[in-house]
Amino acid sequence: MKTFDEVFPIGLEFHGHRCPAMPMGIKAGLAAMERLGVEHSADKELSVISETGKGHAAGCFLDGIMTATGCTYGKSNIEKLYYNKMAFTLIDNKTGKSVRVSLKPDFFEKALGSPFVQQRKAGVPPQDIDPEIANPLIEKVIGLKDEMFLDIGEVKTIELKKKNGVFETKRCDFCGEVTFVNKLRLTPDGKTACIPCSGYVE
Ligand SMILES: [Zn+2]
Ligand SMILES: [Zn+2]
Missing domain, CATH: 3.30.1330.130 (60s Ribosomal Protein L30; Chain: A;)
Incomplete structure (x- = not known):
């Protein structure tokens, strides 16, 4: 140390x-x-x-x-x-x-x-x-x-929860930026959107 x-x-x-x-x-x-x-x-x-x-x-x-x-x-x-x-x-x-x-x-x-x-x-x-x-x-x-x-x-x-990071990405269909898939959203017309482009509010 x-x-x-x-x-x-x-x-x-x-x-x-x-x-x-x-x-x-x-x-x-x-x-x-x-x-x-x-x-x-x-x-x-x-x-x-x-x-x-x-x-x-x-x-x-x-x-x-x-x-x-x-x-x-x-x-x-x-x-x-x-x-x-x-x-x-x-x-x-x-x-x-x-x-x-x-x-x-x-x-x-x-x-x-x-x-x-x-x-x-x-x-x-x-x-x-x-x-x-x-x-x-x-x-x-x-x-x-x-x-x-x-x-x-x-x-x-304490009890540990083992999580591995996400490595898979896709480009947002609207802004074109690379986004990790666990935060991409599917729009009603089947497009892939990042959180800001989807208008989704957490
Ligand atoms: Zn300080
Ligand atoms: Zn986007």
Whole structure:
């Protein structure tokens, strides 16, 4: 397993700005991986079910989790539940073992009172926040022991549903774009349509 110091630069590059929540996510992801005894997911060996949502503070947490675990939207081994909670479950798809990790309530409430979050509340983009504000907070996160800010649950075994990806494609008869067949629709006059061309609303 890679160390925090190895993963952090990759996370920064991927995430795009320096903030405290992204490294929190890296540490939480690594803690979950350590608990399950698993490595970074080269393909779909691991899955993440995240309870974060969108349009709330500290969503950057999930980019840290993605960087650490290798569970990404491209590989479709990550899912968001939009509970707007700072928690996620990591699943080992080989064994069915899973662990839920969340931020400790006291820690997170305190973090929301930080000068970084105050700046964000006032509308300052994260990349424009003075490094003199951001850096000490990031250093503090880096220095935290896992048990000081994470609740790491018991390892539980869950039942796995094995799904193989779809490889077959057809061109949409309307826009001509290549579409995987499990999302193509048949129109009443027998033409093949992608979702946008079919007018179908999910
Ligand atoms: Zn961020
Ligand atoms: Zn189309």
